[in-house]
Amino acid sequence: MEKLGIIGGSGLDDPNILANPYDESVSTPYGAPSSPLKHGTIASHEVVLLSRHGRQHSIPPSQVENRANIYALKEAGCEAILATTAVGSLREEVGRGHLVILDQFIDFTRHRPVTFFESFEGGNLGHTPMSEPFDTLLREKLIASCEELGLCHHRHGTVVTIEGPRFSTRAESRMFQAWGADVINMTTAPECILANEVGVPYAAIAMSTDYDCWKEDEDPVSWEGVLKIFNENASNVTDLLLSTIPKLYTELT
Numbered sequence: 001m002e003k004l005g006i007i008g009g010s011g012l013d014d015p016n017i018l019a020n021p022y023d024e025s026v027s028t029p030y031g032a033p034s035s036p037l038k039h040g041t042i043a044s045h046e047v048v049l050l051s052r053h054g055r056q057h058s059i060p061p062s063q064v065e066n067r068a069n070i071y072a073l074k075e076a077g078c079e080a081i082l083a084t085t086a087v088g089s090l091r092e093e094v095g096r097g098h099l100v101i102l103d104q105f106i107d108f109t110r111h112r113p114v115t116f117f118e119s120f121e122g123g124n125l126g127h128t129p130m131s132e133p134f135d136t137l138l139r140e141k142l143i144a145s146c147e148e149l150g151l152c153h154h155r156h157g158t159v160v161t162i163e164g165p166r167f168s169t170r171a172e173s174r175m176f177q178a179w180g181a182d183v184i185n186m187t188t189a190p191e192c193i194l195a196n197e198v199g200v201p202y203a204a205i206a207m208s209t210d211y212d213c214w215k216e217d218e219d220p221v222s223w224e225g226v227l228k229i230f231n232e233n234a235s236n237v238t239d240l241l242l243s244t245i246p247k248l249y250t251e252l253t
Contacts, residue, residue, distance in 0.1 A: 001249055003046040005078030005200075006241065007069065009053070009085040009187060015040075017238055018047060028075070030067040030113075034059055037076055043246045048076050052083075052187060061164040061186035062111055070194040071116075080138060080248065081195055083204040084237055086230065087159060087183035088167075088212035088221055090176055097233040099240065100157035100183055100206040101142050103134050106176075107189035109163050114190040116197050128197045138203035138248065145243040151236050157182040159206060161189035167221050173214035184212055205237055 008014070015021060018040025025036045035051040050069055053059045073081060087100065094100060107114070117126025146153040160176045162168065164186035168176070176184055183206055195202035209229040213220035 001079045003048060003077045003079060004245060004248060005073035005076070005081040006047060006049045007073075007081060007083040007191065008049060008051050009083065014234065014238055015049060017042060017241060018049060024076075026072050026075070028068045028071040030071060031065050033068045033072040034064055037072060039076075042242060043249075045245060045249045047245065048073060048078055052191075062109075064187065064191075066191045066194055067113055067116060070191065070198060070200070074198050074200055078200065080135070080201040081203075082138065082142075082241065082244070083188075083191060083202065084241075085159075085185050085187055085204055085206050086209050086226060087185040087206040088210045089183055089208040090160075090173065090212060090214065091182050092215075094154060094157070094182060094208050095152070096208055096210065096229050097152065097236070098208045099146060099151055099153040099236065100159075100208060101139050101146070101153065101155055102159050102183075102188065102204045102206050103132075103139060103156045104158040105133060105188050105192055106158065106160040106179060106181055107193070108160050108176075109189055111163060112190055114193055116194060126197070128193075130193065130196060133192050133196055134203050135201035138201055141244050141247045142203060142205060142240065145240050145247065149236075149239055149243055151240065154182075157206065159183045159185055159188050159204075161185055161187065168212055170213050170216075170220075173212045177214060183208060205240060207233060207237060
């Protein structure tokens with residue numbers, strides 16, 4: 001592997017992890033990506049960082065142009081993508097600050113472009129297999145790094161992605177639990193779908209920041225509460241990336 005892409009989620013897109021950084025503004029057939037591409041290195045390996053919501057966190061989840069983001073990273077030569085995302089926990093055992101190495105998603109979005117295949121011209125029907133949407137090797141390396149670093153983590157997890165920007169009702173939260181979801185966010189779909197469509201291996205590091213609103217003995221999720229957990233635990237995500245990326249370059253070269 002010559003180059004890795006990182007998509008940074010809310011509060012989890014620290015540009016200071018890159019050495020020798022420089023920006024590149026790009027355009028795509030789907031418009032501009034959420035932010036300029038920040039090129040740099042981690043342990044002398046080439047990395048490209050993109051801020052999912054923009055560097056000032058100005059882009060709501062439903063307005064993120066995921067196709068532009070994935071297209072831009074692929075065109076930049078990224079051969080794999082690691083994404084970071086904040087999630088709410090739908091399970092008692094997934095506590096605040098825990099990391100979840102996602103392995104399945106449920107797409108509950110309704111208003112987003114979810115595919116690059118807008119026509120079937122040329123014989124490409126675009127029916128991309130999605131039974132295992134998160135890359136096995138990337139997940140294995142993330143899990144190994146979690147164990148080495150002693151980070152509280154979960155090796156598996158199903159995320160349900162909702163449209164947002166509002167949080168769930170209590171009835172919705174309980175429905176998602178009944179569906180088998182472990183955590184909830186507003187961004188993994190269709191980002192993961194699109195990476196699979198263009199053949200770029202993709203994995204996601206999810207940080208649990210709250211219990212959504214199903215847990216009646218606690219206050220329901222609030223943005224202020226989410227930010228508090230970000231600030232207390234963002235360094236764990238950074239440490240995980242810094243530990244995992246050299247392993248990937250060794251394995252995939």
